[in-house]
Amino acid sequence: MKKITLLITLISSFVFAQDPTITGFVEETSLDNLTTYVRELSGEDPTTIYGENVTIEHRVSNYNNNLSADYIKEKLEDTGLTVTVQNYSNSGRNIYATQLGTVNPDDIFIVSAHYDSVSYYCADDNASGVAGVLEAARILADQCFENTIIYALWDEEEIGLKGSEHFSDYFFSQNKNIVGVLNIDMMGYDGDNDKVFDIDINNNAVSGQIKDDLISLVDTYNLDITPLVVNPGTYASDHASFWANDYAAVLLGESWENDDITPGYHSSQDRISLFNMPYFHEMGKLITAYLATKGILCEEDNSGGDGDGNGDGDGDGDGDGDGNGDGDGDGDNVSVGELEDVKTIFYPNPTRDSFAMDFKTEKDREISVFSITGKVVLNFKSNQKHLEINLENLASGNYIIQIKTTDGKKLKLYNIIKN
Numbered sequence: 040m041k042k043i044t045l046l047i048t049l050i051s052s053f054v055f056a057q058d059p060t061i062t063g064f065v066e067e068t069s070l071d072n073l074t075t076y077v078r079e080l081s082g083e084d085p086t087t088i089y090g091e092n093v094t095i096e097h098r099v100s101n102y103n104n105n106l107s108a109d110y111i112k113e114k115l116e117d118t119g120l121t122v123t124v125q126n127y128s129n130s131g132r133n134i135y136a137t138q139l140g141t142v143n144p145d146d147i148f149i150v151s152a153h154y155d156s157v158s159y160y161c162a163d164d165n166a167s168g169v170a171g172v173l174e175a176a177r178i179l180a181d182q183c184f185e186n187t188i189i190y191a192l193w194d195e196e197e198i199g200l201k202g203s204e205h206f207s208d209y210f211f212s213q214n215k216n217i218v219g220v221l222n223i224d225m226m227g228y229d230g231d232n233d234k235v236f237d238i239d240i241n242n243n244a245v246s247g248q249i250k251d252d253l254i255s256l257v258d259t260y261n262l263d264i265t266p267l268v269v270n271p272g273t274y275a276s277d278h279a280s281f282w283a284n285d286y287a288a289v290l291l292g293e294s295w296e297n298d299d300i301t302p303g304y305h306s307s308q309d310r311i312s313l314f315n316m317p318y319f320h321e322m323g324k325l326i327t328a329y330l331a332t333k334g335i336l337c338e339e340d341n342s343g344g345d346g347d348g349n350g351d352g353d354g355d356g357d358g359d360g361d362g363n364g365d366g367d368g369d370g371d372n373v374s375v376g377e378l379e380d381v382k383t384i385f386y387p388n389p390t391r392d393s394f395a396m397d398f399k400t401e402k403d404r405e406i407s408v409f410s411i412t413g414k415v416v417l418n419f420k421s422n423q424k425h426l427e428i429n430l431e432n433l434a435s436g437n438y439i440i441q442i443k444t445t446d447g448k449k450l451k452l453y454n455i456i457k458n
């Protein structure tokens with residue numbers, strides 16, 4: 040395949056003014072943390088997952104990579120954000136955390152990386168990208184942003200972009216406004232130490248703006264790396280799942296274009312010992328800078344809450360369930376807020392039999408399931424931290440699940456398809 044390459048200089052392009060808050064986030068991006076994530080995810084070091092001492096021997100999806108998924112889930116939960124486990128098949132599991140924007144919650148930026156692998160270790164492909172996403176989430180989760188940010192880790196990239204394809208298609212079917220996807224795949228290797236990284240774009244999708252922003256941010260925050268734009272870019276990673284739905288997306292990573300990729304590629308030779316650490320660190324900083332810039336920091340009081348209750352959970356009713364409430368009166372479309380203490384949502388969607396979620400607290404809640412015509416088909420109260428809704432006896436079709444505080448002031452809605 041012939042590729043047209045442009046080495047971009049910054050003479051005429053727009054450059055962001057440096058924001059001291061964002062400079063702080065860039066400086067907070069820790070090489071120690073990035074390294075620890077990679078070492079633990081690639082099995083170099085043992086780790087602790089939900090209190091158990093374990094070693095992640097591999098992340099190969101065909102041989103069950105649930106341990107790595109659990110590791111990611113716990114790390115995202117530690118940030119305080121709402122985490123969604125998207126079981127899209129018997130073998131596939133995406134994990135993502137949602138930080139809901141305060142001004143434009145429907146404008147969604149996604150930063151993503153696949154966590155599955157083809158072999159043992161696979162530090163560069165793609166524990167490196169996962170580390171970048173987790174580190175950005177750790178730093179930014181407490182902040183207030185105007186736009187929504189989703190930190191997503193995909194499964195089964197290596198066997199055909201399956202996880203990202205499911206997510207992209209599902210969000211597309213829900214008319215979700217994904218305004219930009221920054222997908223990272225392999226960002227730890229720079230063998231010739233020329234500091235060049237690739238940005239793969241596609242003129243068919245609206246990915247040029249993301250590329251321009253990344254190039255500007257390298258300059259604004261004095262990052263010691265050099266962008267190389269690849270257009271048309273490769274389709275061989277998860278950003279292509281978003282191009283398929285005409286979402287703006289780019290691939291960010293070490294330079295395939297210059298044949299400067301890890302010599303351990305797709306083998307158990309792909310280990311962290313081959314990383315170029317300063318390069319890996321700068322790439323991590325760029326991810327943090329991009330999200331903090333495009334998320335748009337709220338104008339005042341950016342010390343932030345604890346991030347709780349920002350969850351979106353991708354089954355949101357998006358208004359089409361709002362008319363289905365049980366009529367407890369006084370303009371509740373205006374006063375009803377987002378349920379705050381959702382911890383994790385587990386659901387295959389479509390599902391055959393159940394929907395489950397965890398809350399952070401034990402509290403009385405009312406659970407209702409509505410058919411698409413607004414009829415209540417299930418209704419009960421529960422104060423358990425772990426909630427399971429049995430859908431076995433319902434007919435196939437679309438349902439809306441409503442979880443509500445008993446005073447009716449806070450609720451969440453989930454669209455779900457029952458097979």
Ligand SMILES: [Zn+2]
Pocket residue numbers: 153164165196224225276
């Ligand atoms: Zn990869």
